[in-house]
Amino acid sequence: MGAQSLTIGGLTKPDRAARLCEEVAVATTTLEVRTPAGTVPVTVVRKRVKNLNLRVHRDGTVSLSIPMRAPYAVAQDFLDRRAGWIAAHIERMRGRADARERANATADGLVPLWGRLKPAPGGAKEIEALYRREVARALPGAIARGEARVGAHAAGWQIRRMTSRWGSCTPARRTIRINSALAAYPPECLDYVVVHELTHLLEPSHNARFHALLDRFCPRNREIARILKRPAATVASNLLG
Numbered sequence: 001m002g003a004q005s006l007t008i009g010g011l012t013k014p015d016r017a018a019r020l021c022e023e024v025a026v027a028t029t030t031l032e033v034r035t036p037a038g039t040v041p042v043t044v045v046r047k048r049v050k051n052l053n054l055r056v057h058r059d060g061t062v063s064l065s066i067p068m069r070a071p072y073a074v075a076q077d078f079l080d081r082r083a084g085w086i087a088a089h090i091e092r093m094r095g096r097a098d099a100r101e102r103a104n105a106t107a108d109g110l111v112p113l114w115g116r117l118k119p120a121p122g123g124a125k126e127i128e129a130l131y132r133r134e135v136a137r138a139l140p141g142a143i144a145r146g147e148a149r150v151g152a153h154a155a156g157w158q159i160r161r162m163t164s165r166w167g168s169c170t171p172a173r174r175t176i177r178i179n180s181a182l183a184a185y186p187p188e189c190l191d192y193v194v195v196h197e198l199t200h201l202l203e204p205s206h207n208a209r210f211h212a213l214l215d216r217f218c219p220r221n222r223e224i225a226r227i228l229k230r231p232a233a234t235v236a237s238n239l240l241g
């Protein structure tokens with residue numbers, strides 16, 4: 001399940017594969033659009049694109065990429081005209097996020113935790129709280145190991161519930177966000193995402209240099225990235241069998 005996207009003047013390109021993290025954009029600003037469901041902030045990114053491309057992401061956030069020289073007034077007008085579409089797709093993404101969280105619990109009341117199936121602590125809210133607590137407990141160790149491997153230090157870390165990315169890095173502020181849902185996967189997955197995001201402090205984009213560095217800091221990165229594309233409950237069941 002990818003982000004809902006709408007491109008004007010070109011092909012619609014749904015973002016099928018969940019990206020590990022967002023590539024660093026050239027310039028961003030935030031505009032607001034009034035929709036039937038309330039005022040929605042939209043991250044507007046200038047890119048080397050020909051078209052305006054509007055996306056409602058899986059976590060319900062909205063972004064718009066615009067050509068380098070397009071005025072923000074054009075972007076605002078574009079958003080205002082699509083207020084209804086934006087509200088409808090945010091609503092749809094929220095419904096999917098709730099369904100995914102319910103799907104995390106298996107039929108026999110088990111949830112994946114660090115790659116093992118454990119008794120569920122309750123409903124979706126309790127599972128989310130458990131994951132957040134577990135990542136908060138494990139993160140300092142993962143940061144210490146990651147910083148030693150990468151040789152870079154982040155100024156701040158946040159644990160966030162995200163539905164489209166495992167982590168993200170803002171190199172300019174040296175801040176990193178880590179997805180609380182990583183607690184569902186084997187512990188090496190958290191280590192990998194920490195190393196991946198720290199590597200962005202050395203190389204912001206996903207270019208050849210980035211992958212060469214990542215291969216050095218985390219030789220199993222490709223294998224672990226593949227694990228993170230699978231549902232956590234499947235990964236945990238396979239470990240049991």
Ligand SMILES: [Zn+2]
Pocket residue numbers: 020021022196200206
């Ligand atoms: Zn990345």
